[in-house]
Amino acid sequence: MPTSTPDRPEEAIRKEEQQPETPSGAGRKESRLSPRGRKLTLALHITSSVGWMGLSMSMATLALIGYLTSDPGVAKGAYYAMYVFDESTVSVISLVCGVTGVLLGRGTPWGLLRHWWVVVKWVITLAVAMIAWVYTHPLVLTAAEKAAASEGGVYRPGPEGTLLAWTVPPLFCALLFLGFVSVYKPWGRTRRGRRYAQSRAGAPAPSSGRGSGPGAGLLRVADVPVIVEAADRLAEGVVGLRLAPVSRAATEPWRAGAHIDLVLPSGKVRQYSLHGDPADGSAYQVAVLRELEGRGGSAEVHTLSVGDRIAVRGPRNHFPLVDAPAYLFVAGGIGIVPFLPMIEQAERLGTPWRLLYVGRSRASMAFLPRLERYAAQRVSVYARDLTDRPDLAAHLSASPAGTAVYCCGPDGLMRAVEELMDSACPTGSVHLERFAAATDTAVGENLPFEVELGSTGTVVSVRADQSALEALREESPGLAASCEDGLCGSCELRVLRGTPEHRDHVLSPTERGRTDVMYPCVSRAHGGRVVVDL
Known part of the structure; x- marks a missing residue:
């Protein structure tokens, strides 16, 4: 049989x-x-x-x-x-x-x-x-x-x-x-x-501080139908969703710093950081800011109500909490979300931490009551309608040696933290998570190149005016991708031969020399050809 x-x-x-x-x-x-x-x-x-x-x-x-x-x-x-x-x-x-x-x-x-x-x-x-x-x-x-x-x-x-x-x-x-x-x-x-999935869910490795690399926790599974169990207004322009699997099965394991893809009714796919208790396998929780000048994904999320059904992909984790003697979390606006479970993890570990939370106004800053329960010397809130801008250099300089600095928020805030790290916190390490592509990222000239498919030997030509992802989709229309801005890592390809030119925001600066992976939505190739496992 x-x-x-x-x-x-x-x-x-x-x-x-x-x-x-x-x-x-x-x-x-x-x-x-x-x-x-x-x-x-x-x-x-x-x-x-x-x-x-x-x-x-x-x-x-x-x-x-x-x-x-x-x-x-x-x-x-x-x-x-x-x-x-x-x-x-x-x-x-x-x-x-x-x-x-x-x-x-x-x-x-x-x-x-x-x-x-x-x-x-x-x-x-x-x-x-x-x-x-x-x-x-x-x-x-x-x-x-x-x-x-x-x-x-x-x-x-x-x-x-x-x-x-x-x-x-x-x-x-x-x-x-x-x-x-x-x-x-x-x-x-x-x-x-679950033990296998948890081992791939972004656990940080002591040697590198980024798990097993950008692919850690990248669970390429089929879309999972979920139902909106709760939709709450968390702040001005911010909605919080609780998403439970329709099957009532437990959610996939995840760790602080992870995010999921929301597959919306229109077909749009957007990434949002998870918050809540990672040990609670009953539902995923996300918080979404409505971007007035966005591409429509966040606006569609804000139309969802209790009982609606969508789908999720993931979780994936490119922003895990590394081992460090102390943490400084710098959040701008909705960038506070990934830090909520990180703070809880640091509390459980007994590791010193401080939070610098910057926002447009107190009314627009989600989770303030929850965060302000901690001592004032640990949480510094800067609402621009009430206070001056924070002195980033002073906050970085006050950090103990070896502090891991985490920043998530607008591009300007993260660039400022990066620029100050060497002078204000030279012994620390910086970890960034972007929710929009940097506008001034220095990249080289777009030259044509070729991508060879290792499984078939097929060679795909990539024009100077197109991305490798666009060219590969002509050969493989179902190739997975989500943000297509080099942020989420969903289009990750394993490189078998050749040298990729990394233009993504998934790899950290210390990983730019890697030749075993590329993100074809934005990255290109040195030397005219790369061979990928597709």
Whole structure:
């Protein structure tokens, strides 16, 4: 009996496997199968699954024929046909289906036993196989022999024929259920899967301070339908949403600094930082500022109300909280959101921290009552309608040695922090998260170059007036991307050969020399060609 219909289309598996290794090469690649090996294995798995399902339907039909007929010759033929199928063809196809299923499970990111739907598949599949070989197979042989002994008379099914008629169709229904489970994947992760996901959810590495690189926590999963459980006005022009999975399954694990993509009813995709308790797996919480001069995404978010359904992608984390002796958080406006769980984490760790919160007015600054519960020497609020601008240099200079400085907000604020770091806080480290692309980023001339697809050898030409993402979409229209400004990291590609010219805001300044990853929405290539894993 088949393990199931195919688990995922090839394109979905390809997207999940675009995970980078660490620069040293020590990181474990998600897929142990080469692109061609994966395609061949997937093709064999699909063929054997569908073929096995067809044979199972045939055997169910033959069992009913043998039970309902009174002609011993017809009954004998039906049972012997079942026996031949069971003894030869089904055995081979079941072996191929099982082996290829294991290879795909070990060679692709969804893995073996990381999801409840995979566990259910294997338990039911093994149960069906055991019943078929230990119980059904002897019944078929006995029924065939008794039908042969009835020739010349009227065939009356014995207990063997009755059991076959009532056993084989339910087994076929079990296989149809497995196909449903495989396609729709109705359950979430197992504990083992959650530990695996958490290990990729942006945990910082002591050596680099950025987890396993920009790809840490990049969970390329399908869109997850969610329902708006709450929509609250948090401040002037700011709405807070609580988004719970429609399936009521637990949310994906995340850590402070992570964000999710909101897939809005119009098709727009926008990124928003998560706040709340990462240990609460019941819902995601985001806060969204309505940008009057934006591209319409935030305005659409503000039209959502309780009961509306949208979808989310992620979480991803390019802004994890690193290990440090002290933290200084500098937030501008809605940039306060990622710092809420960071502050809670620092509190749990007992690490000293200070917050510098700058806003247009107190009415427009979300979460003020929550933050002002902390001591005044820890939280400094600068509302421009009431106070002067903060003295950034003084705040940076007052930071202890080794302080990790985090900044999220308007581009001008972050540029000011970057420019002051070397003089005012020379022993510290700076970590930035932008929600808009910098307008004055120094970039080189746009020259044409080529992108070679490592899986097929296809060479895609990128004109000087287009991005690599635009050119690649002509070859692969379903290529994942979201902000297309080099901010979110959703279009990440693994580079196999060549030197990318990084123009994104995902990589930190110390990671600009990396040659194993690129973000094709904005980045280009040195030397005329790069080879990517696509």
